[in-house]
Amino acid sequence: MTDDLASYYSRVLPLPFITHEKLKSLQEELVTIIGVGGLGTVSTEQLLSLGIGKLRLVDRDIIEYHNLPRQKLFFIKDVGDAKVEVAKKFLKERNPFVKIETFTEFFDSSNSERILQGSRIIVDGLDNFQARKILNKTAYQLNIPWVFGGALGTTGNVMTITFRENTPCFNCFFDQIVDEGLPTCETAGVSSSILAQVASIQVNEAIRILTGEKPLLEGKLLFLDLNDYQTEIINVEQRNDCTVCSEKAKDVEEEISDEYYSEHCGKLIVVTLCERERFIVKPENKPDINFEKVQSFLDEKFVGKKYGSYGYEFKLMNTEIFLMRTFVMSIKDVTSPENAVVVFKKVLEIFQSV
Ligand SMILES: [Zn+2]
Structure with missing residues (x-):
């Protein structure tokens, strides 16, 4: 040196x-x-x-x-x-x-x-x-x-x-x-x-x-x-269905379907992830619901996990839901895009009464 x-x-x-x-x-x-x-x-x-x-x-x-x-x-x-x-x-x-x-x-x-x-x-x-x-x-x-x-x-x-x-x-x-x-x-x-x-x-x-x-x-x-x-x-745990780092990543197929619709937020884009057990539902427009109120409601009524300002994870209708503040939802343990959309709409319905 x-x-x-x-x-x-x-x-x-x-x-x-x-x-x-x-x-x-x-x-x-x-x-x-x-x-x-x-x-x-x-x-x-x-x-x-x-x-x-x-x-x-x-x-x-x-x-x-x-x-x-x-x-x-x-x-x-x-x-x-x-x-x-x-x-x-x-x-x-x-x-x-x-x-x-x-x-x-x-x-x-x-x-x-x-x-x-x-x-x-x-x-x-x-x-x-x-x-x-x-x-x-x-x-x-x-x-x-x-x-x-x-x-x-x-x-x-x-x-x-x-x-x-x-x-x-x-x-x-x-x-x-x-x-x-x-x-x-x-x-x-x-x-x-x-x-x-x-x-x-x-x-x-x-x-x-x-x-x-x-x-x-x-x-x-x-x-x-x-x-x-x-x-x-x-x-943060490694996810065994991660599309980048998991063993399954090589086999992941991502299908996008946009034939769904919600009266509160327009077109719904549904992304089907690996093994068809997890779906992401993205609304075209953010619904008119206050995210902070939803967070307080979830804190009160559900045993969920808050992820700072990013989102909230909770269980409903035997599924695991990760809700983002943009109201994009990742829904796990459903069998089809149709069922994911049913869960998405049910969640919105609950939040609208909050
Ligand atoms: Zn990963």
Whole structure:
């Protein structure tokens, strides 16, 4: 190790999990950050400050004026320039040892393998579930661990996906979640404080893996809320019918049928998942029902499980139902799409009287 490097990291080396040897190996690790926005601008800077030597930055966006309050790698003069290029310049000025690759591309299934290939770990800075599902599937195929992070308003989530045996992947928990109808940073805002917290925990998880420690959020989903300092960690199990990581994943057939209709929410799209024992019913329009009232009702009347702001799991009519706040429902233990629609309509009927 050069004197310059040792001097630069002289306040990091005393940390119990970073030795001279580990710092040397961190300098050789390639970490990919997908999305250099509210989360990614914090995590990149922190990864460097803890000794990561190689970063791959992926983001196709240009810097906009409204990014500046929370994305501290960018300045007013940078508005209109590519985020990854400005971030690279900023980070290189702060850390002469780092090697940075940039991909100014929209991350999707056509380029995901090329973009992720060769990474030791991936830190999520994305802002939608669709892209995270692509990330999860490709990372699974390449066997690269990744750290999910999400933030909205004053709330945040973190989960570490290692793909080790008997551990859940992102899809095991989030397969029912779709972006349509969910609030976004544009509609609900996002606090810089929660972004910094979520990104810091993501970096801590990544560094734990890279230094040989067990990550603390493997198989666990952390919920944080700065509004009341409530913190909750729920255990997430690997699902034996997961369409990404289960043994059955190879045999999964997904059929979509849209011939169903509800007077309260229009067309119903029914997705038939593996073995025809679990169906997802997606309403075309969100019904006019208050989700918070429904949650209170479920808390009172059912022995269910609340998943923060994402949804609620409960049992009804001998089926297991996962209800999202968009009123998309995943219905398990039904025998046909028709029966899934019957359950969906029955649930709506109950909620309408709440
Ligand atoms: Zn899975």
